[in-house]
Amino acid sequence: MDIGALRRDTPGTGNRIHLNNAGAGLLSRRTLEAVVSHLELEAAIGGYEAAGRERERIDATYGQLARLVGGRPEEIALFDNSTRAWNAAFYSLAFKPGDRILTGRAEYGSNVLAYLQTAQRTGAEVVVVPNDEDGQLDTAALANLIDERTRLVGVTHVPTSGGLVNPVAEVGRLTRDAGVPFLLDATQSVGQFPVDVDELGCDMLTATGRKFLRGPRGTGFLWVRSEALSFLEPHVVEVAAATWDGNRGFTWHDGARRFGTWEASYANVLGLSAAARQASDLGMDEIGRRAFALGDRLRDGLDSVPGVTTHDLGRQRCAIVTCSVDGMTADEVAASLAARGINVSVTDPVQTQFDTEERNIHPLVRLSPHYYNTEDEIDRTVEACTEIAAAR
Ligand SMILES: *Cc1c(COP(=O)(O)O)cnc(C)c1O
Numbered sequence: 390m391d392i393g394a395l396r397r398d399t400p401g402t403g404n405r406i407h408l409n410n411a412g413a414g415l416l417s418r419r420t421l422e423a424v425v426s427h428l429e430l431e432a433a434i435g436g437y438e439a440a441g442r443e444r445e446r447i448d449a450t451y452g453q454l455a456r457l458v459g460g461r462p463e464e465i466a467l468f469d470n471s472t473r474a475w476n477a478a479f480y481s482l483a484f485k486p487g488d489r490i491l492t493g494r495a496e497y498g499s500n501v502l503a504y505l506q507t508a509q510r511t512g513a514e515v516v517v518v519p520n521d522e523d524g525q526l527d528t529a530a531l532a533n534l535i536d537e538r539t540r541l542v543g544v545t546h547v548p549t550s551g552g553l554v555n556p557v558a559e560v561g562r563l564t565r566d567a568g569v570p571f572l573l574d575a576t577q578s579v580g581q582f583p584v585d586v587d588e589l590g591c592d593m594l595t596a597t598g599r600k601f602l603r604g605p606r607g608t609g610f611l612w613v614r615s616e617a618l619s620f621l622e623p624h625v626v627e628v629a630a631a632t633w634d635g636n637r638g639f640t641w642h643d644g645a646r647r648f649g650t651w652e653a654s655y656a657n658v659l660g661l662s663a664a665a666r667q668a669s670d671l672g673m674d675e676i677g678r679r680a681f682a683l684g685d686r687l688r689d690g691l692d693s694v695p696g697v698t699t700h701d702l703g704r705q706r707c708a709i710v711t712c713s714v715d716g717m718t719a720d721e722v723a724a725s726l727a728a729r730g731i732n733v734s735v736t737d738p739v740q741t742q743f744d745t746e747e748r749n750i751h752p753l754v755r756l757s758p759h760y761y762n763t764e765d766e767i768d769r770t771v772e773a774c775t776e777i778a779a780a781r
Contacts, residue, residue: 390675395761406766408687409732411549411577411709411757414603416660417667424605424660431656440655447655450662454610457602457665457673458575458594459585463644466611467653467661471576471597472499474611477648478572478593479503479543480624486512488540493518493526494747495548495555495702497574498740504543513540517743524702528559535567542569546584547577550741550751552684552701552709554578561590570620576600576609580668581708581759582677592617598657601680601708601759604664605657613645623648671760679760683767684708687756690771696778700753711736711753714774716781719752725777726754731770733757 396402401415416424430439440447451462468474479500484490490504490513504515516534521527526544535542542564546557557573564571573591578584580602586594594612598604613621623630623641629651631639641647668676688710691697696715714722719735726733738751745751758767 390671390679390760392761392763395671396763399761402761404730406731406762406770408756408758408762408766408770409734410581410601410603410759411755412734413599413606414580414601414759415761416603416605417664419667420604420660420663423663424656427656427659436655443655443659446662447658450658450665453662453665453669455612456669457584458579458596458612459587460594460612461615463646464612464615466613466645466648467658468609468611468649469607469654469657471574471595471609474595474609474648475500475572475574476503477611477623478595478613478621479507479541481621481648482541482570483622484511484513484540487538488513489534489536489538490515491518491531491534491539491542492516492743493544493555494520494743495526495545495550495553495741496543496743497545497549497576498737498742500543500545500574501742514538520702520747523704525553525704526555526557526560528556528563531560532563535563535569539567539569541572543572543574545574545576547575547581547707547709548741548744549577550736550744550753550755551711552688552706553703554582554705554707555703557589557591561588564592565590570617577709578707580664580676581680583673586612586614593621598661598664601757602661602664602668603759605660607654608657608661610661611645611648613648615644618644618647627651676760680708680758681706683758683760683762683764684710686764687758687767687770690767691756691774694771694775694778696781697774700748700750708758710756710758712756712774713750713753714778714781717777719754722754722774722777726770726773729773731773 579596598608738745
């Protein structure tokens with residue numbers, strides 16, 4: 390990878406040390422150009438006319454996203470974020486009293502709220518699988534919990550709140566053996582390291598555009614294994630999802646398009662497509678290797694700073710690094726880093742409920758480099774944290 394060239398192709402790298410890729414990655418020029426040129430075309434000739442002219446490139450988005458996760462184009466539906474994509478999958482399942490939803494301690498906040506609402510509405514039960522001694526989802530415990538009551542296993546691959554990478558391929562083996570649907574929240578993993586739906590064995594996968602995939606904000610997608618359509622009934626129906634039969638009935642569209650909506654920001658869709666293509670072209674293996682190496686360098690550096698503690702769980706840790714500084718709030722640390730031109734964010738206890746219940750350490754400072762960051766930026770960030778911790 391030519392990091393210098395990649396940085397020249399990323400305008401934001403000239404302004405900040407951007408370590409908030411778990412929040413929103415920096416756009417490349419190619420992606421920015423895809424968005425802006427389509428908006429300009431809409432302004433110049435009309436929105437429908439612009440979509441007509443760019444139809445082929447818009448349709449190619451499904452193929453780009455499928456390529457990225459190892460699925461097929463007809464298994465992709467587009468959304469304006471990952472949460473809506475996840476809701477489209479989750480609310481397509483029917484639950485009855487006594488059914489069980491098995492999830493993990495790293496589950497994302499909105500998913501947890503959806504489980505709780507569904508439990509209240511239907512009498513289904515939410516069961517949180519414990520973590521093992523390394524702090525990742527305990528797959529032996531999951532194996533023991535899966536039984537005839539299990540209606541869904543819903544797991545977050547990489548949490549919003551730390552560097553953990555859950556052992557989801559093992560989860561997939563268990564759910565496949567048991568014939569239980571597996572919904573994977575891959576919002577923080579897609580674009581950060583290789584994600585392959587066949588290797589992971591999930592039935593439904595959701596991701597966002599703006600985080601490690603470096604797409605525009607307001608984009609996301611759902612991948613649904615074709616075989617899973619047999620037990621999913623989309624929660625909403627609209628003209629993009631089904632065809633009126635001329636009487637009082639309708640037929641769902643083929644494939645995952647039945648989950649989608651008619652209207653979309655095509656500028657954003659084209660930006661998402663460009664970002665997905667760039668990630669695949671660069672190679673997700675190489676992207677993942679470098680992102681993890683920068684995460685390790687940052688975590689090791691911070692661990693050596695007096696007064697700073699990192700808090701990432703799991704055997705395998707990714708490019709998300711969480712830490713606390715003795716005697717300071719996470720917001721104070723983030724503000725001090727921002728004043729030095731370093732973008733980070735802060736974890737939110739209510740977005741990671743089960744982890745908050747277990748560890749009660751949030752909010753933490755969250756630093757998330759990506760492949761286009763440099764070793765020098767990482768080292769300068771560790772130095773900045775050393776100064777901040779020493780001055781407290
Ligand atoms: C950010 C995040 C989401 C939500 O993604 P949106 O695109 O904001 O809807 C879901 N799951 C995880 C793990 C996240 O980090």
